[in-house]
């Protein structure tokens with residue numbers, strides 16, 4: 001049997017759950033970091049090889065930092081029905097919203113920790129990563145929830161959505177700062193596209209209705225495929241008003257993740273994110289699904305891109321901001337939806353790089369900093385934590401877990417966001433598989 005790439009090398013699952021205290025630290029952990037770095041990813045149980053990377057059961061890894069010390073590490077599966085083999089579809093063909101692998105992201109909102117995966121309900125977990133159960137906003141959420149909600153940094157409200165392969169294709173959702181679901185409205189005009197992410201500005205919501213669309217013929221278990229005949233459109237909608245969408249035709253693209261979006265001074269809307277063309281998407285998908293001929297290492301055909309959208313004239317212009325192959329973009333969360341200059345990306349081998357790296361882009365100057373990870377080392381998404389009393393957008397830290405195959409080990413790196421220099425590295429008790437998305441949860445947010 002061919003070993004699937006997403007359960008090999010950096011992605012080899014761990015077989016069990018462990019807890020370790022008082023972890024060794026190289027360098028100096030910033031004493032102002034009081035909280036938890038949590039990261040989600042796919043970690044199927046021993047003996048199970050899912051048909052697609054995204055179908056592996058979710059496992060959370062957490063490190064608690066306080067007072068310059070790394071107090072604990074623990075890893076826990078998210079205990080969903082799917083972990084024990086429950087099918088994602090009921091016998092009548094309908095989707096069971098609790099049958100989630102919950103393996104894409106983990107966030108805090110309203111004091112609650114939620115493990116997310118876009119086809120299902122969120123799963124609440126405790127600050128020690130034990131599963132509480134499916135969370136449906138006190139019965140108000142009756143559809144799936146994206147794994148990429150956006151919290152407004154000023155109001156604390158959470159903006160998110162549900163998408164579906166069958167009508168209604170798109171539902172707009174808003175929870176207030178306390179976590180009460182205050183809005184759930186169908187959005188007209190969207191189609192059955194793979195809408196993994198979206199964006200908000202201070203006044204707008206940006207929808208991505210792009211040509212990777214529902215296709216039941218796709219056999220990998222994730223029934224979506226690129227279709228050239230599907231028109232590529234980006235939608236602009238009032239964030240806090242009615243749900244009429246202005247759809248703007250764009251060049252055929254796939255966008256898994258948005259970096260940021262903001263209102264331009266002239267009525268335009270700026271959107272940034274890694275963009276895939278068809279070839280880049282299909283090569284990436286081959287690895288994600290472990291299809292014959294897939295590359296040995298995960299590649300991404302995406303490059304950092306900016307669209308300037310004009311909702312009045314329904315036009316869009318597109319600029320490639322950098323040619324490196326990157327994804328997993330992050331920003332300082334205090335500028336989400338506001339004009340921003342700095343973004344941080346995981347770079348993949350290819351397009352001039354021979355190994356994995358973290359990259360900082362400065363879109364105000366076009367400059368970039370590349371921090372190669374070293375042979376056999378793969379960093380994940382770099383989560384930005386603002387410094388206390390930060391004086392600039394890039395005054396803060398980046399947190400990421402590195403998988404080191406040569407040493408069969410992992411570290412939690414804490415980098416200065418300004419120049420990507422190392423502040424501290426926490427030695428984790430064993431290698432942590434490369435994963436998906438994570439968050440920094442300050443202790444203050446957990447009461």
Ligand SMILES: [Fe+2]
Pocket residue numbers: 104147148196256257437
């Ligand atoms: Fe994602």
